[in-house]
Every structure is written in structure tokens, then in C-alpha cells.
Amino acid sequence: MAITHNLGFPRIGxxxxxxxxxxxxxxxxxxxxxxxxxxxxxxxxxxxxxxALDYSPVGDFSFYDQVLDxxxxxxNIPQRVQNISDNSLDDYFRVAxxxxxxxxxxxxxxQAGEMxxxxxxxxxxxxxxxxxxxxxxxxxxxxxxxxxxAKAQGVNVKPVIIGPVSYLWLGKAKDASNKLDLLDQLIxxxxxxxxxxxxxxxxxLQIDEPILVLxxxxxxxxALRKAYYSLKRTSVKFLLTTYxxxxxxxxxxxxxLPVDGIHLDAINAKDEVLKLIDWLPNFKVxxxxxxxxxxxxxxxxxxxxxxxxxxHELLGDRxxxxxxxSLLHVPVDLESEEKLDAEVLSWLSFAIQKLDEVTxxxxxxxxxxxxxxxxxxxxxxxxxxxxxxxxxxxxAVATRVAQINDEMQNRVSSFTERAKRQQQxxxxxxxxxxxIGSFPQTGEIRxxxxxxxxxxxxxxxxxxxxxxxxxxxxxxxEELGLDVLVHGExxxxxxxxxxxxxxxxxxxxxxxxxxSYGSRCVKPPIIYGDISRPTAMTVExxxxxxxxxxxxxxxxxxxxxxxxxxxxVRDDQTRADTxxxxxxxxxxxxxxxxxxxxxxxxxDEAALREGLPLRKAEWQAxxxxxxxxxxxxxxxxxxxxxxxxxxxxxxxxxxxxxxxDMDADVITIETSRSDMELLDVFDQFQYPNEIGPGVYDIxxxxxxxxxxxxxxxxxxxxxxxxxxxxxxxxxxxxTRNWEEVKPALINMVEASKQLxxxx
Ligand code: GLN
Ligand code: ZN
Numbered sequence: 001m002a003i004t005h006n007l008g009f010p011r012i013g014x015x016x017x018x019x020x021x022x023x024x025x026x027x028x029x030x031x032x033x034x035x036x037x038x039x040x041x042x043x044x045x046x047x048x049x050x051x052a053l054d055y056s057p058v059g060d061f062s063f064y065d066q067v068l069d070x071x072x073x074x075x076n077i078p079q080r081v082q083n084i085s086d087n088s089l090d091d092y093f094r095v096a097x098x099x100x101x102x103x104x105x106x107x108x109x110x111q112a113g114e115m116x117x118x119x120x121x122x123x124x125x126x127x128x129x130x131x132x133x134x135x136x137x138x139x140x141x142x143x144x145x146x147x148x149x150a151k152a153q154g155v156n157v158k159p160v161i162i163g164p165v166s167y168l169w170l171g172k173a174k175d176a177s178n179k180l181d182l183l184d185q186l187i188x189x190x191x192x193x194x195x196x197x198x199x200x201x202x203x204x205l206q207i208d209e210p211i212l213v214l215x216x217x218x219x220x221x222x223a224l225r226k227a228y229y230s231l232k233r234t235s236v237k238f239l240l241t242t243y244x245x246x247x248x249x250x251x252x253x254x255x256x257l258p259v260d261g262i263h264l265d266a267i268n269a270k271d272e273v274l275k276l277i278d279w280l281p282n283f284k285v286x287x288x289x290x291x292x293x294x295x296x297x298x299x300x301x302x303x304x305x306x307x308x309x310x311x312h313e314l315l316g317d318r319x320x321x322x323x324x325x326s327l328l329h330v331p332v333d334l335e336s337e338e339k340l341d342a343e344v345l346s347w348l349s350f351a352i353q354k355l356d357e358v359t360x361x362x363x364x365x366x367x368x369x370x371x372x373x374x375x376x377x378x379x380x381x382x383x384x385x386x387x388x389x390x391x392x393x394x395x396a397v398a399t400r401v402a403q404i405n406d407e408m409q410n411r412v413s414s415f416t417e418r419a420k421r422q423q424q425x426x427x428x429x430x431x432x433x434x435x436i437g438s439f440p441q442t443g444e445i446r447x448x449x450x451x452x453x454x455x456x457x458x459x460x461x462x463x464x465x466x467x468x469x470x471x472x473x474x475x476x477x478e479e480l481g482l483d484v485l486v487h488g489e490x491x492x493x494x495x496x497x498x499x500x501x502x503x504x505x506x507x508x509x510x511x512x513x514x515x516s517y518g519s520r521c522v523k524p525p526i527i528y529g530d531i532s533r534p535t536a537m538t539v540e541x542x543x544x545x546x547x548x549x550x551x552x553x554x555x556x557x558x559x560x561x562x563x564x565x566x567x568x569v570r571d572d573q574t575r576a577d578t579x580x581x582x583x584x585x586x587x588x589x590x591x592x593x594x595x596x597x598x599x600x601x602x603x604d605e606a607a608l609r610e611g612l613p614l615r616k617a618e619w620q621a622x623x624x625x626x627x628x629x630x631x632x633x634x635x636x637x638x639x640x641x642x643x644x645x646x647x648x649x650x651x652x653x654x655x656x657x658x659x660x661d662m663d664a665d666v667i668t669i670e671t672s673r674s675d676m677e678l679l680d681v682f683d684q685f686q687y688p689n690e691i692g693p694g695v696y697d698i699x700x701x702x703x704x705x706x707x708x709x710x711x712x713x714x715x716x717x718x719x720x721x722x723x724x725x726x727x728x729x730x731x732x733x734x735t736r737n738w739e740e741v742k743p744a745l746i747n748m749v750e751a752s753k754q755l756x757x758x759x
Contacts (some may be wrong), residue, residue, distance in 0.1 A: 002312055002319045002362045004053045005158060005287070007206065007241060007263070008326025009046045010059035010351050012515050018042060022063065022519040026102045032089060039063060040149065043554075047155045049352050052359045055158035055204060058150045059143045060326065063089070064096045064518045067125035067170055068113070070162045071095075072529035074189055075137030078129050080110045096126055106180050114172065115517055119210060119244050120614050121294070121329050122524075122566075125516035128171030130179045136189040140196045147200050158239070159202055163209040164190045164231075165223045181222050187230045198234040206239045206263075212254055213265075215615055221253055232258040237396025239263060239287060243325035244294075245273055245614050251279065261526050265324040267292045277314060282493075286300035286315060288514055289324030290361065291354045296330060296512070296526060296568045298349045299357045300378040305364050312365045321362050327351040331512035331523075344507045344528055347386040372664045374528035383684035387572070389529075394504070397530035401580050408587075409631040411639065411663060411758075415689050418639045420663060424554055425599065425640050430759050431713065431727050431752045432483040434692065436646050436668055437556045438732035439473045439600060442743055449493060466491045467544060474548045475719035476742070481749045484600060485553050489734065495558045495604060496566045497525055502537040503585055505529035526568045531581040536592045545594050555581060555593040555601040560586055565607040583629040587636055602644035603664070605632055609649055623658040630662050642666065648731050650678045656685045668692035670730040672704070683719040691720055694730030695751070696744050701736070703744045709751035722759050727752045 012018045021038035024030045043061050050056040059480055062069050071077065072092055081091050090100035098112035099552045113126040150157045162170075164186045197205060209224065216224075232238065240254065241263035247254055251272060254262055262280060266273055266288040273288060280286060290308065291299045312319050327364050334350040349357060360375045369376060386392060411418060448465040451457035457465070473488035491496040500506040506525050513521040538555065546553040560582035569578055586603070593601050608630075613622050634643045645664040650671055652659055659667065671678050671693040679693055693716050695709040709727070716725055727748060 002308075002321050003285075003317070004353060004358050004362045005054070005055035005320060005322050006050055006053055006057055006327065006358070006636060007208075007243070007289075007293070007322055008057050008066075008328050009050060010328055010330065010515065011042065011046070011061045011330050012044075012332070012521055013042050014336055015511065016513055016521055018063075019519040019521060025098075026093070026097075028101050032087070034728040035063075035089075037314045043149065044153060047150055047153055050155075050355060053355065054156060056150070056155050057160045057206065058155070058157045059159045059161060059327075060328075061146065065125050066094065067118075067128065067162065067167075068092065068096055069142065070167055071126070071128045073139055073142060073161075073193070074167070074186070075139055075676055076128055076134060078110075078113065084110070090106035115151075117610060119609075120612075122514070122516055122610075123328060123521060125170065128167065130168075130171050130173045130177070130182060131175040132173075132177035132181070133282065134182055134185075135608075136182075136186055138189050138192045138196075140193050143193075144196060144200055147197075147202065151201075155594075156204065158204045158206050159197060159232070160206040161193070162228045163240070164206040165220065166209045166211045168223070169211045169220065180219055180223055183227065185228055190227070191231055191233065194231060194234050194236055198236045202236050204237045204239055204260075206241055207259070208241045208243075210241075210243055212240075212242040212247055212250045213269075213614060215617070216250060224257060226255060228257045229544065237261070237381050239285065239320075241287070247276075248272075248615075251275060253331060255281070259284070261287055261318075261320065263287035263289060263320070263322065265289045267294075267324040273311070274580050275723060277311070282318075282328070285318050285320055287322055287585075289322050291296065291349075291357045293323040293325040293327050293354065294329050295571055296348050296350060297571050298347055298379060298382055299354075300383045301357060301360055301364075301376055302383075305361060305369070305376070308361065308365060319365075321358050323354050323358065327354060329514060330354065331509065331514055333511070336511040337509055339510055340356075342509060343389065343391065344526075346382045347528065348526075350512070358410060361585070367683045382448035383624050386528075392505075392529040394532060397532050397581055397584075400584055401577070404580065404584075404632060405511060408708060409628060409635055411635045411637070413639050415663065415665065418642075419690070421639045422642050422665065425644070426484075428483055429752075429756055430722050431725055431726045431755045433749050433752045434482060434554070435486055435729055435745070436557075437486050437489050437554070437604070437733045438492070438734035439476075439486070440737050441490070441734045442469075445469055447488045449491075466541070470541065470545050471548060472546065474545060474553075476738075478549060478551070480742070480745045482745070483551065485545075485549055485551050486556060486602075487541055487553065489556060489732070496563050496605070497523075499537060499563060499586075500525040500527075500567065502535075503531050503533055505531040507582075512568075522566075524566055524568045527564075527570055527578060529570075531578070531585050533585040533588050537589055538596075539589070539592050539596050542593055542598050546598060546757045552600050552642075553598065555590075555598040557586055557589055557593075557601065559603045559605040559608070559645065560633055561611060561626045562607040565611040576629075579625060579629040580632070583632040586633045590633060591636055594641050599640070600642040600644060601634075601637070602646060603630070604646045605630060605662075606646065606648045608647060609651065609655065612655075616629075619654075623655065627658050627661050630664075632663065634662070644668065646723035646731075650674050652678065653681050656681050660685065660687050660689070664689060666690040666692060666726060668694065668726065668728050670694050671716075672697040672712065672730050676712055676719065679716055679719040687720075690724045690726060691716075692728040693720075693724030695727060696729035696748055698729050698731050698733055698736060699739055703740060704747060706747045706750045706754065709748055710754050713751065713755050717755075722755075727755070734758070 237260040469490035
């Protein structure tokens with residue numbers, strides 16, 4: 001009998017109920033009890049949806065983040081939050097967001113915990129904070145209460161926790177101490193937790209140690225051994241879960257650990273399954289993640305079943321089936337979709353459907369295919385339709401991709417030559433000023449876009465409204481005296497969706513939300529077919545904007561790598577291939593902009609870095625195709641056309657060569673919080689092209705002073721010659737309001753003038 005289970009269920013709710021409840025609570029529009037009730041009812045629904053499984057996860061629900069929950073469970077709460085209030089949920093939100101509510105009167109603000117990406121996903125967790133004095137003190141109340149709650153609902157519970165070693169790995173030492181030194185203290189706290197779980201009658205415990213798919217040095221491997229040999233002291237059975245990748249050199253270690261079963265991501269590590277079966281002692285359980293928890297495609301059930309049959313024969317009861325990872329990373333329910341094209345819809349599967357798939361597979365194995373014959377036949381039909389659909393395959397695109405050559409990737413002349421011609425053309429002062437693209441997205445702008453979408457605003461009226469916004473934005477920029485202008489991006493809802501909506505091969509869900517952090521969700525568009533660009537996407541707006549000013553107006557595009565990394569992508573071709581298709585489509589747009597007189601074109605690659613694979617050994621291969629895609633997109637232009645790119649982060653140490661290989665004439669980056677130290681790597685690498693290190697932290701409402709910005713740019717000038725520096729904010733201004741933006745930019749322009757005079 002194959003056993004079914006799930007590693008984690010999305011917590012936001014089918015209609016983002018959790019988001020709305022949280023935001024109301026923070027605005028003090030609902031009471032804490034009401035928020036708690038929403039949590040309880042969501043959990044209840046989620047367990048109901050998982051009823052058909054043999055084991056359901058408990059403890060996967062969170063009001064903000066499961067890593068932060070773990071920190072609270074272990075009593076690792078930053079000093080600055082202790083003793084602020086006697087309400088632990090509010091303290092919890094204080095660590096998450098810096099405060100417990102949105103009201104001005106809540107003066108008990110503290111610095112929010114740092115947030116970072118959960119492995120290679122778009123989920124962000126709150127980084128545990130450590131120092132040499134960190135101590136732990138168990139508070140298992142939350143998970144114990146949820147176990148009780150689940151049991152009362154008849155759920156066969158399998159609590160989920162983050163393992164001690166991954167927990168340490170995910171955190172950050174705030175002093176020079178080695179966080180691994182804390183393991184000896186942490187183990188007894190976990191031991192106590194497991195004892196509590198045993199008392200609560202827990203049979204199986206899911207312990208996540210996702211770091212097993214990473215390159216681990218000896219200390220960390222040793223830590224895993226030490227932890228599990230110490231913890232295996234009760235009757236509670238451990239299912240050690242790994243996901244997002246292969247175990248590779250850690251496979252042996254994983255097999256040796258004294259646990260009762262191992263979960264392997266059989267999507268990403270399919271070729272390790274047989275080895276795992278061979279190496280794992282034959283009394284242990286093997287859980288295979290056979291349904292992809294990271295994408296939205298239907299599983300090919302018949303194919304998977306054929307593959308599973310001999311494995312099931314071999315393992316019998318030892319075989320468990322599950323999605324590859326927690327379903328936190330996919331939308332909740334396909335049934336909510338009312339507007340998706342029926343054919344595309346038939347190819348998709350969200351969290352609830354993915355669990356159905358697991359159940360169908362197990363029933364076919366346990367009871368024979370006949371009992372699920374209809375489901376298998378339907379699935380075969382959907383898989384077949386997707387394989388052969390001419391909505392997916394476009395020969396013209398395939399032909400173009402096949403014709404990609406080296407020449408397309410290179411500018412006509414070297415940067416030195418280009419820079420000369422561009423200087424002649426633009427005649428910019430030293431320390432030229434510009435912005436990153438967007439200006440405040442006011443209430444009126446959003447309303448116009450909404451009305452237009454709803455059909456209550458006509459094409460013409462919408463166009464007029466947006467042109468008015470562009471006009472205003474340009475007038476403001478001219479008044480401010482910026483050197484290089486932007487049109488302000490009023491017409492864009494989102495930097496990926498805006499382009500996706502105009503490209504073929506893209507579909508958009510209504511409710512396909514995925515949690516990004518806390519109450520924040522994203523709705524990644526779905527790439528289902530070959531990408532092409534039927535008509536120009538931005539040219540009209542840019543041309544209009546340029547017609548209003550003598551100053552250069554940057555055309556504004558999102559790059560292929562970012563579009564790819566922020567979409568759900570196809571699983572029937574490589575990411576690299578999809579990226580090349582995107583590159584060709586955006587390249588067409590670049591050339592059309594140039595042809596219509598736009599002299600500077602910015603291609604944002606905000607998400608280039610986050611696409612890096614989990615293992616360093618695979619970085620180069622990714623960077624090779626990602627940079628190639630950028631070069632195809634950008635490098636078809638004349639020497640006199642200036643290519644800008646923008647990246648919203650501040651870590652370039654290990655990818656600086658790739659960044660230089662992009663060969664953009666100007667790169668703008670986020671630096672204002674790093675005191676320009678980040679430019680060291682550009683200096684050391686002798687990065688040859690122009691750089692705009694952000695001097696205005698747009699994530700904060702603060703208005704930077706002239707002195708502060710001059711000071712930052714002086715520091716920049718110690719590292720990069722003034723001739724190659726630009727002055728600009730860290731990122732786009734769309735989340736700020738005009739009252740903040742104006743004084744900040746007045747100061748920024750003044751800073752540039754002072755720098756110029758002093759040069
Ligand atoms: N051009 C975009 C903007 O200004 C860039 C946003 C980003 O990089 N995240 O909003
Ligand atoms: Zn940015």
C-alpha cells in the first residue's frame with residue numbers, strides 16, 4: 001500500500017483571506033480574536049481539502065512565515081522585541097514588519113527582521129538572528145495547539161518542523177561568532193520538542209532539512225549527523241524531507257542518518273531515486289515527490305504511474321507519495337478560475353488538483369488502475385492536447401531561434417568607441433541625473449487602469465488619461481532639471497504582466513496568487529507556448545513622451561531573464577530555450593524603439609540574480625544562457641544608442657564577470673544602504689562601463705539630504721572615475737508619493753550640481 005501525504009499547504013486561502021485579515025488587523029480594523037478565527041477557519045478548510053490523504057501536514061500554517069514561527073518556538077526572539085508587550089502575536093509581527101500595527105500611535109516600533117529568499121523560490125522568510133550569546137527556550141504551544149485542533153477534526157496528523165541544522169543554516173550571526181557553535185544548545189531544545197510531540201501522540205514527524213540539496217562543507221555534514229544521532233531517542237518516527245534539488249554527494253549522508261524515512265524531490269532528483277532505494281536501509285520509508293510543487297502543470301499521470309509501478313512492487317508499504325515540496329509555491333485552486341481559456345485551463349493543476357493527482361496515483365497502485373480509469377483517461381487527453389496544440393508550438397518562433405548567431409549578440413563597436421559617440425550625441429554633464437523608470441502610481445492612475453480593464457473607460461479616454469500622466473511626469477522632471485527623463489510607467493500594472501499581456505504564449509489567472517512574504521502575494525503569469533510579439537508594445541508611449549521634451553527619454557523594457565524568472569514557465573522545454581524566445585521578442589521592441597527615435601533604452605533585469613541555481617557548480621551554465629539572452633535583446637542597436645540596464649540588489653561579488661559581459665552602456669544598481677562599499681567589486685574587477693549607484697533609498701519614506709548624496713557619490717568617485725558615474729535613485733519610484741519624491745529629487749539634482757562644480 002503506497003501511503004499519501006503532503007509537505008505543506010498554501011496558507012493564504014483561495015481568495016487571499018489571510019492577506020485581507022492580516023492587513024485589517026494591522027490597521028486595527030479587526031480584533032486579534034477575529035484574526036485568530038480566520039486562521040483557524042483557513043486551517044480547517046485546508047485540512048478538509050487534504051482529507052483524502054493518509055497524513056496531512058500540521059504546523060505548516062503561519063500568520064507570516066514558518067521560519068519566524070520556528071524562531072518563536074525555539075525562543076530565539078531578538079532582544080529588541082523582548083518585553084515590548086505581553087502579546088506574543090504582536091511581538092511576532094514586530095519582528096516580521098518592525099511594528100505590530102499600521103497606526104501612527106503605535107510607537108513601539110523596532111527594526112524589522114531581515115528578509116531573504118527561501119532557497120530558489122520567490123518566497124521570503126525572516127532570517128533568524130544569532131550571536132554568541134543566543135540561547136533557546138522551547139515554546140511548543142503553537143504547534144501543540146494545532147495538533148489538538150487537527151485531531152479534533154479527525155485529521156491524521158503529521159506535524160511539520162524545520163530541522164535544527166537547516167534552521168541554523170538559514171540564520172545569520174550578527175557578530176563574528178560561528179552559528180554552528182549553537183548546535184549543542186539547540187539539540188536539547190529540539191529534543192524537548194520531540195518529547196512534547198511524543199506526549200501528544202505523534203506517530204510521524206516531518207523534519208525539513210532542505211540544505212541537504214546544497215553543497216555542504218564538512219562542518220555542516222557533521223552537524224547533521226550529530227543532530228540526528230542525538231535526537232532519535234523517542235518513539236516518534238522521523239520523515240526527513242529534502243526538496244528543490246538533488247542530494248548528490250549528500251545522498252550517502254542522508255541514507256545513513258538515523259531517521260525512519262526520507263522524502264526526495266522526484267521531479268528534480270528523479271535520477272537519484274533508484275540509488276536512494278538501493279542505499280537506504282530496507283526498513284526505512286521512501287517518500288517520493290512525484291507531483292511538481294513548483295509549477296502549475298498537470299502531471300502526466302500515466303507516465304508517472306508506469307515509472308512508479310516497479311518501484312511500488314519493490315517497496316510496497318515503504319513507498320510514500322507526495323508533491324515534490326510544500327505546495328506553498330503554487331496557487332490554491334484551479335476551480336476558482338472563471339476566465340482562463342478552456343484549453344489552457346485543461347493543462348493546469350493548482351495545489352488542490354495536485355493533491356488529487358497524488359491520490360489518483362496511489363489508488364492506481366493500491367487498488368488497480370481500473371478504479372481511476374476515468375481520471376487517467378482524462379489526464380491522458382489533457383497531456384496529449386498540450387503536446388500537440390498549435391497554441392503551444394509556433395514554427396516561425398522555432399525557426400528564428402535556430403537562426404540565432406553570434407553577430408546578434410555583439411554591439412558594432414567596443415564600449416570605448418560607443419561611449420565617445422554617445423557623449424557627442426548627448427553631451428551630458430559629469431554626474432548626469434536620471435531615475436529608474438516609474439514615478440508614483442497615484443490613486444487616479446490605478447483607478448483609470450481598473451476602469452479600462454473593467455471596460456468602463458474607452459480606449460481613447462484611457463489613452464488620454466495616461467498621456468496626461470506622462471505629460472505631468474515629464475513636466476515635473478524638466479522642472480526638477482533631471483538630465484535623462486523617463487515617461488513614468490503610468491500605463492503599467494507590473495513590469496512582467498504588462499509585457500506578458502502583449503506577447504503570445506502567455507496566460508493570466510484570476511486567482512493564481514502565491515505568497516511572497518507575509519500578506520504579500522504575487523500572481524505570476526503563465527508561459528504556455530512559444531513567445532512572439534505580434535506588435536510593438538511600448539513604442540507609442542515612448543514616442544509620445546519623447547515628443548514632449550528635448551531631453552533624452554529612456555525607453556523602458558523588462559529584460560528576458562526577469563520576465564522568465566517571474567513567470568510560471570513551461571516544463572516541456574528548458575528555461576534557456578524559453579528565455580531565448582523572450583529575448584527575440586524584446587529585441588524586436590528594442591529595435592523598434594530605436595527606429596522611432598528613442599536614443600536610450602533601459603532593459604531591466606531586476607531578477608537576474610535570483611535565477612541563480614542552488615548549487616554553485618551550476619551557476620556558470622545559467623549565467624551563460626542568461627547573459628546570452630540579454631545580449632541578444634540589447635545588442636542589435638547602433639553605437640549611438642545607449643543601452644541601460646537596472647538591477648535591484650546589491651550583491652555582485654560572485655557575478656561581476658557576467659554583469660560586465662552584458663556590456664550595457666550604463667548599469668544602475670541598488671547601493672544607498674551599503675555606503676558604496678559595494679562598488680569595490682566593480683573597482684577591483686575594473687568594470688569598464690558606466691554605473692549609476694543608487695543614492696536615494698526608495699524603500700524608505702525618508703528624504704535624503706544633499707550632503708548625504710554628495711557624500712555617497714564622493715565615496716563612489718574614489719572607486720569609479722567620475723566620467724563613468726551617474727546619479728540616480730536605487731529603484732523605481734512607483735511605491736512612493738509625489739510629496740516624498742519631489743524634495744528627494746530636488747536634493748538629488750542639487751547634489752549632482754555640487755559634485756559637478758567640485759570636479
Ligand atoms: N523600471 C522599473 C521601475 O522603475 C524597474 C523596477 C524594478 O527594477 N523592480 O519601476
Ligand atoms: Zn529596481
